[in-house]
Amino acid sequence: xxxxxxxxxxxxxxxxxxxxxxxxxxxxxxxxxxxxxxxxxxxxxxxxxxxxxxxxxxxxxxxxxxxxxxxxxxxxxxxxxxxxxxxxxxxxxxxxxxxxxxxxxxxxxxxxxxxxxxxxxxxxxxxxxxxxxxxxxxxxxxxxxxxxxxxxxxxxxxxxxxxxxxxxxxxxxxxxxxxxxxxxxxxxxxxxxxxxxxxxxxxxxxxxxxxxxxxxxxxxxxxxxxxxxxxxxxxxxxxxxxxxxxxxxxxxxxxxxxxxxxxxxxxxxxxxxxxxxxxxxxxxxxxxxxxxxxxxxxxxxxxxxxxxxxxxxxxxxxxxxxxxxxxxxxxx
Ligand code: COA
Numbered sequence: 001x002x003x004x005x006x007x008x009x010x011x012x013x014x015x016x017x018x019x020x021x022x023x024x025x026x027x028x029x030x031x032x033x034x035x036x037x038x039x040x041x042x043x044x045x046x047x048x049x050x051x052x053x054x055x056x057x058x059x060x061x062x063x064x065x066x067x068x069x070x071x072x073x074x075x076x077x078x079x080x081x082x083x084x085x086x087x088x089x090x091x092x093x094x095x096x097x098x099x100x101x102x103x104x105x106x107x108x109x110x111x112x113x114x115x116x117x118x119x120x121x122x123x124x125x126x127x128x129x130x131x132x133x134x135x136x137x138x139x140x141x142x143x144x145x146x147x148x149x150x151x152x153x154x155x156x157x158x159x160x161x162x163x164x165x166x167x168x169x170x171x172x173x174x175x176x177x178x179x180x181x182x183x184x185x186x187x188x189x190x191x192x193x194x195x196x197x198x199x200x201x202x203x204x205x206x207x208x209x210x211x212x213x214x215x216x217x218x219x220x221x222x223x224x225x226x227x228x229x230x231x232x233x234x235x236x237x238x239x240x241x242x243x244x245x246x247x248x249x250x251x252x253x254x255x256x257x258x259x260x261x262x263x264x265x266x267x268x269x270x271x272x273x274x275x276x277x278x279x280x281x282x283x284x285x286x287x288x289x290x291x292x293x294x295x296x297x298x299x300x301x302x303x304x305x306x307x308x309x310x311x312x313x314x315x316x317x318x319x320x321x322x323x324x325x326x327x328x329x330x331x332x
Contacts, residue, residue: 002171003178004126005330010062011165011297012055013284014046020158027154034158039260043161043285045146051085053094055164055290056142060099062297063138063166066331071101074168075134077108078125080117080141080289082318083148084110087199095140108138114194115256115317117141117289119184119325122169122313126179129171140166141289148196150216159259160217161285165293177308177330183238183323190227190320193220217318228262228316233269235324236314240270243326247271251309251329252299256316257281257291266314288317300331307332 019042020031034040046055056079064071079092092108113120118141125137142164149160172178196217198209209215232255240246247270255263260281267277278295287294292313299305309329316322 001130002132002173003175004129004169005172005174005178006167006296006327007170007330008063008067008168009165009293009297009300009331010059010064010066011163011290011294012058012062013163013294014044014050014055016045016047017042018045018161023154023158027152029154029158038159039281040159040285041282044163046144046162050144052081052083052142052144052164053085053091053098055144055162056091056095056140056166057098059142059164059166059293060095060138060140063168067168071099072105074101074106074136074138076106076125076128077138077140078111078121079108080111080113080121080139081143082112082114082117082288083144091142113317113321114319115258115286115288115291116184116315116319116321116323117317118165118292119182119313119315119323120321122167122179123182123184123325125169129169135171137169138166139169140164141293143288143290145286145288148215148217150213153216155221156217156219159286161287163284163287163290163294165290165297167293167296172330174330177328179325179327181239181243182325183235183242185231185235185322187320190318193223193227194218194318194320225259225262227320228258229265231320231322232256232262232266232314232316232324235322236266236270236312239312239324239326245310245326249310250312251276252305252311253277254292254295254311254313256314257284257295258286258316270312305329305331
């Protein structure tokens with residue numbers, strides 16, 4: 001069986017930096033409250049005329065440049081997002097078209113697993129590659145959270161930002177690197193605590209839903225916080241036990257960037273020093289499906305990751321969805 005190996009990474013974040021001061025000037029909050037509760041100091045906001053697919057396209061271009069291959073070598077694209085350009089068609093289709101990728105060779109689809117979207121998409125792409133049906137896949141996590149976050153909700157708007165990251169996943173005969181294992185879960189009982197109330201088939205858009213601000217992300221912060229801490233730590237510990245790993249064996253924990261305190265709790269449970277945890281939440285906030293590939297791309301570009309490094313990638317998000325993945329880094 002072929003191995004599925006990440007062979008290139010890329011990312012894109014918009015230029016517009018929104019500091020905590022921006023919120024201090026607009027609502028009853030402080031830089032100190034935001035920093036101590038979340039670890040976030042700034043995030044990026046995409047311009048009005050930039051959609052999720054546009055950020056995804058830029059991240060993929062950055063990724064393909066690293067590997068130096070032509071876009072037409074790609075067999076399929078999986079786009080993880082909860083802020084698709086449209087309810088339908090899939091954002092993967094729009095990315096394919098905007099990149100000018102060869103039709104009819106390429107196929108693809110979107111995955112909706114909120115903040116776990118990137119690892120759900122990566123696991124799906126891994127299985128498709130391991131099956132031997134495809135050789136090269138793009139997995140892109142992209143979210144324009146400013147499209148669905150209520151700018152008047154001080155407990156939510158301070159957390160989220162816009163951004164995208166992408167990886168190239170390739171079939172390889174080298175079985176010393178690549179994606180080794182994953183544990184993924186869904187728990188739909190999480191619905192009441194994190195969701196968007198209107199705009200779906202349960203409550204189609206109407207004047208009333210707009211007037212009542214029901215097209216924004218609704219979040220019960222404390223409940224989500226507790227569920228995230230437990231779920232990310234449990235999934236991480238499961239995948240480590242299954243693969244006989246201790247904290248000493250792990251070069252990097254790559255956690256979804258939701259809240260610095262959630263990240264620290266996960267690292268503690270793994271008995272991992274914080275300097276072996278990828279953390280950039282202070283600069284970008286929570287970009288949902290974008291957080292993990294943006295981290296991977298930044299760390300790779302800064303030369304901090306070595307070929308063969310053991311990594312645990314962990315996420316938690318709306319659904320609830322959560323999981324962890326064990327991989328060995330395959331970029332030289
Ligand atoms: N500035 C100042 N005060 C704020 C505030 C803000 N930006 N946002 C909320 N508050 C207030 C609340 O109104 C509340 O006031 P009250 O006690 O008078 O009612 C108080 O702060 C405490 O609120 P609480 O919700 O208990 O705060 P918290 O410590 O749980 O922090 C979150 C709130 C949202 C930062 C935190 O719960 C969190 O990060 N949750 C996880 C969210 C997440 O990860 N979502 C994505 C899932 S992947």
